[in-house]
Amino acid sequence: GESVGLHLPTLSVQEGDNSIINCAYSNSASDYFIWYKQESGKGPQFIIDIRSNMDKRQGQRVTVLLNKTVKHLSLQIAATQPGDSAVYFCAELQTSNTGNQFYFGTGTSLTVIP
Amino acid sequence: NAGVTQTPKFQVLKTGQSMTLQCAQDMNHEYMSWYRQDPGMGLRLIHYSVGAGITDQGEVPNGYNVSRSTTEDFPLRLLSAAPSQTSVYFCASKGLAGRVTGELFFGEGSRLTVL
Numbered sequence: 714g715e716s717v718g719l720h721l722p723t724l725s726v727q728e729g730d731n732s733i734i735n736c737a738y739s740n741s742a743s744d745y746f747i748w749y750k751q752e753s754g755k756g757p758q759f760i761i762d763i764r765s766n767m768d769k770r771q772g773q774r775v776t777v778l779l780n781k782t783v784k785h786l787s788l789q790i791a792a793t794q795p796g797d798s799a800v801y802f803c804a805e806l807q808t809s810n811t812g813n814q815f816y817f818g819t820g821t822s823l824t825v826i827p
Numbered sequence: 828n829a830g831v832t833q834t835p836k837f838q839v840l841k842t843g844q845s846m847t848l849q850c851a852q853d854m855n856h857e858y859m860s861w862y863r864q865d866p867g868m869g870l871r872l873i874h875y876s877v878g879a880g881i882t883d884q885g886e887v888p889n890g891y892n893v894s895r896s897t898t899e900d901f902p903l904r905l906l907s908a909a910p911s912q913t914s915v916y917f918c919a920s921k922g923l924a925g926r927v928t929g930e931l932f933f934g935e936g937s938r939l940t941v942l
Contacts, residue, residue: 744927745927745928745929746929747929747930749931754935754936755935755936756831756917756919756933756934756935756936757870757917757919757931757933758933759929759930759931759932762928762929762930802869802870804870804929806929808927812858812875812876812877812883812923813858813875813877813921813923814872814875814885815860815870815872815929815931816872817862817869817870817871818869819867819868819869820869
């Protein structure tokens with residue numbers, strides 16, 4: 714089966730610092746790698762994705778890095794804010810003629826200390 | 828747009844009872860899916876559909892049925908609930924036309940407890 718794992722289950726950072734959340738994946742055939750944010754009591758929310766043929770993509774305050782050599786994905790959040798406190802999931806997407814298969818990791822809980 | 832709407836938000840069942848979790852989306856998305864979320868295990872795919880009349884199994888389909896009679900609706904049925912099905916269930920949808928992205932749109936979740 715698929716294996717998408719996270720290096721650390723919890724992460725605490727000071728407000729204003731940068732956060733780095735890491736993820737390891739096992740399937741080199743995945744087409745996209747994605748980060749989701751889940752706030753307490755809510756459904757996951759898309760943050761950013763990166764295609765498998767890229768190694769870096771930037772969004773607003775977030776950067777995703779993909780290292781296919783070591784099958785590693787990371788999410789960098791710049792100037793972390795209290796509103797960034799949530800659980801972050803990495804996911805892989807495999808596309809095919811029959812549909813899309815997403816495989817999610819177990820999540821890292823980010824706590825921002827004011 | 829309401830996005831993805833799930834009902835009910837909370838449900839308590841007794842072992843052996845049946846029920847249906849409802850999911851509706853108003854974004855004209857072809858792809859719809861159901862996940863369950865258990866502590867320490869992330870999200871696991873139960874069933875998915877790429878259009879009306881088409882469904883397929885995900886990682887953990889046993890004990891669940893789905894149907895897709897319309898583009899908008901994708902109900903998840905538990906025919907005989909078991910305590911192992913106690914979980915939080917999420918419905919998610921995605922458009923398949925145009926540029927491929929990893930963006931799934933999730934509902935707010937349905938928390939199910941089976942006694």
